[in-house]
Amino acid sequence: MSDWTFRAVKARNMALEAYCQNAACRRFSVFDLDRLIAALGPDYLVSDIPQLACEACGGPMEIKLALVPPGQDE
Secondary structure: OOOOHHHHHHHOEEOOOOOOOEOOOOOOOHHHHHHHHHOOOOOEEEEEEEOOOOOOHHHHHOOOOOOOOOOOOO
């Protein structure tokens, strides 16, 4: 995931998701990619996203790329 940019993620109709690594929590979030592009630019590297803490429990969040099923993109 080190060379993925926000532009590349969007161009491939993918999503950025994060989930809490704390087994007792597992909170799940989906990033607003358009908002990230507006704030940080289309060439921002996914790997440059800083380590995030879960809002629910404070555990570390893991960021993943995900495919958006056909018909579910906005």
